[in-house]
Amino acid sequence: MLEFALWAVGLLAPVAALAFAALRRRRRLVYPHGLLPSAWSARRSGPLFRRLKAGYDTALDAAAALAAAAYLALASAGTGTPAAAADAAASAEFAAGKEFAAAGEGGAHEPAAAADAGRVAMVIDCSASMRWGRPGARPIDAAAREAFEASRSGSPPALYLLGAERGSGRASLRRADALVERASSPEELAAMIESAEPFYGVDYELIADRRLRNYDSLVLICDEFGPEASGFSVMELGWREPVALVPVAMRPTGGPRDRGWGLASFIALGGVEPESLSAMGEDGAWRRTPPEAWRIEPGDEAIRVALRDPGRYRLGWDGGATEFELPGLEAPARPRPRAGSAAAAAAEAAAVPSPAERAWRVVASVIEGSEAGAAAEPRAAAIAEGGGRGRRDALSLAGAAVGQDGLVIDPGLARGALVATAWRAEADLSLGDAALADGDAALAVWTAWEERALSAAEPPASRLRLAAGAPDGEFIELAAIPLDEWFRPAPGGAVDRFGRTGGDAAGAALRLGLLAALAAAYLVKLAIRARARSATRPEG
């Protein structure tokens, strides 16, 4: 985008200069319109054609400049300029790459095409199948060992992780030189990679990414590569039968079921069974979870571990462990009651001019007199008047005035009754004089507050409700491991490193389209010129 902007500015500058010069050269004169050439004036579209005739050259030049700028930006991006400016997706991945670099050596390994020329790139497959097997004998362990040893050689390769984004599962290619330089052993590197990548699935088409084109050679380290590799070499570490406890669903703690206990469900692969459970403490150390805080529930299709508290856990099994995080729902935040009795607050309410203050006092009296209000934790809360829907720790109210804002119908039309007619969108709740005069107004305010407190814990995108309308606690955490990760890859297909992929075909089509646009602009210029010439032929 940046390159396009630079090219566009450069190419549009002379066009703008010509347009400015033409504007400066425009002359004003007085002359009867009837004696001007009338070839286009007689038509209804005459003014349009005259305008077009006066400015078509500039307009077409500008269009051609934009098309040429887009073509040049595409061409230069495709021939090895920094990919950071190429597109938004690449930018996001680049940003992720910078995170690794910042953690290591202060950004010393930002992708730089010129520096990458002549080097070898090593790409580690971070798919779920790379973690199958006994700890220490998994493909990812072997891959980390290869990467670690290669980084200590005379010409260390550039390390990339081919994986996916956590949560969304979108395929990604991230540079990880900082990880391998920070690691002191292959085991540590494997742990770092495992914490950096979610190990869902991979998209091998990313081998054709522009960032990898400048390298002299490219080595893909994977467990087993099904397609035919073209333009790069593959180091196959061998397929392992999956042996693991794979988390497939999470029910957070604090929900309405089972006294608020959470539930983590796992699929057992390779016949493993859970043996221990550790929880990460606040200091980051793993500690064995006391028996009263967890239990294994019986089930045929999955291993279900019920947990009392939210947090990060490690479920150990014979030869390995699975880490997972159990979320928890926050308790609803309730407004803190003010001092004074309910009756006194209600009596005072009528004398207070502000609708929001009146509502607050009525709510306060209800809370004080209710069991829920007594049990609620004292939390800071406020009621704001006016807009601000969804503000944290504040319930916004909108006052309504008869005949002014349309929120209350004219009493003359409603036979003297005050009837609410509309709900102001910018506030959580719309209360007018009529609503506050009602004894049940506090219930509406209280309900709105409770709804806000419950909806504060929005499930992330990677969570899926079990059914429409199900309570907030009823959702599962998506594991996002594709189905083919569970099976040995079948041969077939091909992956080409040098762009003979669908993405590059689209790029070529785009470039072709831009060339066609340039040609079309020139043809239009010729056509308009020919039309102008034909218009100069004597009539009759």
Place this chain on the structure above:
Amino acid sequence: MSLVDPACSALAASFMRRNLRAPRSGSAGARRPPFRRKGSSFDLRSIREYQYFDDPRAIDWRLYGRSGRAFVKEYYEELGERITILLDSSASMALAERGACLAVAASLGYLAAALGIGAQCRFFNDRGLGPGVGLHRSADLAALERLLARWEPAGGSGYDRALAALEARGEARRVLVVSDFHEAAFRYRPAAGSLLFLVRAALPLDGSDGELLVRDPETGAERSEPWDRAAREARRAAELALDRRLSSLGRGVAYRRLDPGSGPGARTELYRDFLELLYA
């Protein structure tokens, strides 16, 4: 300084001995002389003795010398022999060469007076006919030049309306119109036997290439026009088309173009053409 072109006196002398075209044979006056009114034409109606109410200047002094009695000659009224010079005073004419337009009007007025034809010069625009001056003698030329000095183009064009008004007054037999003729249509057609001589004062438009913001002097409307070689060619073609249209209006209509910058010589040719048609 006189507006009359210097070659006009010689031109008048060359046409002095020629007879004007005969009156229309189908006119009411020609068919029934008793109904023709007295006037100032050259057609003799009667010779009678001088009466006290007669103008002494009308006494035929030759007859008085021969007979010793005062006689006066009576002539029939003029039957449209007088020419009418219409000068367009619409706003667009401000772009024409003022000197050339006034010279045409003044010179033709002079020629008509010198040849004893009689003439009337009037302005016109979209409001109809404006003030006019009649010329019967060379002495009336001063009044014509005073009128022409007051020529200030304003308003819209309206030659069709002016010619129709002229015809209603019976003054459309011999008409010369000086205008830019920029209106799309020319609907007026002269009656049989009449002469309509159109003189188009071409308006100059030139300059370097670029965009023109053109304001119409009569409507005030503005429009943007490209001005380049193609536009110049288009305008030249439009001028030729207008020339063709005006010169093919039919029988009784003659057309000449007065180009900007054309000197007295070109105008003299124009006067000669007009007089030739008049005396044909």
